[in-house]
Each structure stands twice: as C-alpha cells, then as structure tokens.
Amino acid sequence: xxxxxxxxxxxxxxxxxxxxxxxxxxxxxxxxxxxxxxxxxxxxxxxxxxxxxxxxxxxxxxxxxxxxxxxxxxxxxxxxxxxxxxxxxxxxxxxxxxxxxxxxxxxxxxxxxxxxxxxxxxxxxxxxxxxxxxxxxxxxxxxxxxxxxxxxxxxxxxxxxxxxxxxxxxxxxxxxxxxxxxxxxxxxxxxxxxxxxxxxxxxxxxxxxxxxxxxxxxxxxxxxxxxxxxxxxxxxxxxxxxxxxxxxxxxxxxxxxxxxxxxxxxx
Numbered sequence: 001x002x003x004x005x006x007x008x009x010x011x012x013x014x015x016x017x018x019x020x021x022x023x024x025x026x027x028x029x030x031x032x033x034x035x036x037x038x039x040x041x042x043x044x045x046x047x048x049x050x051x052x053x054x055x056x057x058x059x060x061x062x063x064x065x066x067x068x069x070x071x072x073x074x075x076x077x078x079x080x081x082x083x084x085x086x087x088x089x090x091x092x093x094x095x096x097x098x099x100x101x102x103x104x105x106x107x108x109x110x111x112x113x114x115x116x117x118x119x120x121x122x123x124x125x126x127x128x129x130x131x132x133x134x135x136x137x138x139x140x141x142x143x144x145x146x147x148x149x150x151x152x153x154x155x156x157x158x159x160x161x162x163x164x165x166x167x168x169x170x171x172x173x174x175x176x177x178x179x180x181x182x183x184x185x186x187x188x189x190x191x192x193x194x195x196x197x198x199x200x201x202x203x204x205x206x207x208x209x210x211x212x213x214x215x216x217x218x219x220x221x222x223x224x225x226x227x228x229x230x231x232x233x234x235x236x237x238x239x240x241x242x243x244x245x246x247x248x249x250x251x252x253x254x255x256x257x258x259x260x261x262x263x264x265x266x267x
Contacts (some may be wrong), residue, residue: 015116017138020124023244024174026087030123031079034087035072037113038094042104045071051097052078055090085173088125088132095130125171134170140252147255147262151188154262156195162188163258166251170244178247185254186229196261204230213261225253 169181
C-alpha cells in the first residue's frame with residue numbers, strides 16, 4: 001500500500017526552496033535519486049533499463065540477468081556516464097512510461113516528488129505536463145504565470161503564445177536560446193501595446209507617441225529596455241550574446257508590463 005511517510009502525515013515536512021544554482025548540469029546525486037524515484041513509482045530494473053537504453057541509444061548488456069545487483073548497476077553506470085541533458089530526457093520518458101502503464105503509480109506522484117527535489121536542491125528545472133521546463137525564481141514564476149492568465153482572459157492569444165515561447169527558449173537543452181527568449185518576450189509586449197494603443201507601429205515608436213500608456217517616468221525605462229533588447233537580441237552583435245540572467249530579467253519586465261496593459265484593455 002502506497003501511503004504518505006510519517007513526516008508528511010503529521011505535518012512535519014515543509015518544502016524549503018533554495019537558491020537556484022544548477023541549470024546546465026545534472027548533479028551526480030540527482031542521477032541516483034532519479035533511479036530511486038523510478039523504482040518507487042513501480043519500475044523494476046529490467047524495464048527501467050529499457051527506457052534508459054532507448055534514450056541513450058545503447059544496447060543492454062545481455063550478460064546481466066539478475067535485476068539486483070547486475071541490471072541495477074548497469075542502469076547507474078549508464079546514467080552516471082551520460083551527458084547532463086540526457087538525464088532530463090530520461091526523466092521525461094519515465095513520466096511518459098508511467099502514463100502509459102496502468103500497473104505503475106500515478107504520474108502525478110512522480111512529477112510532485114521530482115519537482116520537490118529540484119526545489120529543495122537548487123536545480124532550475126521543473127516537470128510540467130510531461131516536459132522538463134526552466135524553473136526561475138519564485139517571483140519570476142509567479143510573474144509569468146500571472147501574465148499568461150491575464151493575457152488569456154483579455155483575449156490576447158498571440159501575446160500569450162509569444163510569452164509561452166520564451167519559456168520554451170529558456171528551456172532548450174543543452175543550451176538555452178536566450179536571444180530567442182528576449183525576442184519572443186518583446187514580441188508579446190508589442191502585441192499588447194498595439195492593442196492598447198490602437199497603433200500598429202513598432203513598440204518603440206508607440207511608446208514615444210502614446211505617452212499615456214505607461215505612467216511616467218516608467219515609460220522612459222521601458223523605452224530603454226526596448227532599445228537594449230533591440231540592440232542585443234534582435235540585432236545581436238558578434239561577441240555580445242545576452243546572459244541567461246539578462247534574458248530572465250527582460251522576460252519578467254515584459255510579462256509584468258503586458259499584465260498591466262492587458263488589464264487596462266479588459267476594463
């Protein structure tokens with residue numbers, strides 16, 4: 001019988017998020033934890049090895065017959081030796097296999113436990129609807145999710161779609177597309193600004209002509225963000241690729257401003 005552990009049954013367990021320190025890596029400990037979690041969710045070494053070999057394009061060792069310790073050791077060796085981004089591919093495939101196999105546990109359990117581990121160990125990823133996506137700070141996450149909800153409610157489907165693309169760009173493995181994320185976030189904001197102003201010019205020109213859209217002096221700050229993003233992402237220069245944190249900042253600003261303007265459109 002699958003039941004909650006003592007600490008959760010009695011309310012002692014509290015999820016404590018720590019500062020995100022890991023993006024382009026899959027720490028050694030996490031690789032082992034992923035295997036343990038798969039076992040907890042109903043996998044046996046033999047069928048977990050099938051999943052791992054499929055993702056890594058490896059042939060299983062026919063000399064390993066016993067599940068413990070032989071096949072289990074083979075799995076650990078395969079996962080310990082693979083590229084970091086392949087570990088997250090394996091996590092996605094484990095989730096998919098759970099969904100397709102009624103004899104395994106509820107996929108929500110796997111998602112919850114995996115995401116809890118990420119949060120408690122400073123890993124900047126999360127499993128959402130079967131896909132590993134970037135996980136920002138709590139403020140960033142709340143800002144983007146709120147923007148998605150407000151944009152959807154205001155009928156700004158194109159702006160919402162562009163904003164969702166930013167998450168996909170930041171989630172690309174092995175290297176995030178930071179310039180793409182900035183471009184999509186600015187495109188999202190541009191869509192909302194055009195709707196709010198009734199003007200089909202570029203975002204920069206609209207901000208100059210329609211000073212009433214954004215309270216002063218914030219309008220000047222947004223113009224500078226637009227100019228910075230245009231120079232460093234839309235018209236990227238050799239040797240000047242934006243940093244991940246820079247992209248995260250611009251996406252957050254665009255999401256917040258898009259939320260503000262979408263609320264004005266809705267009312």
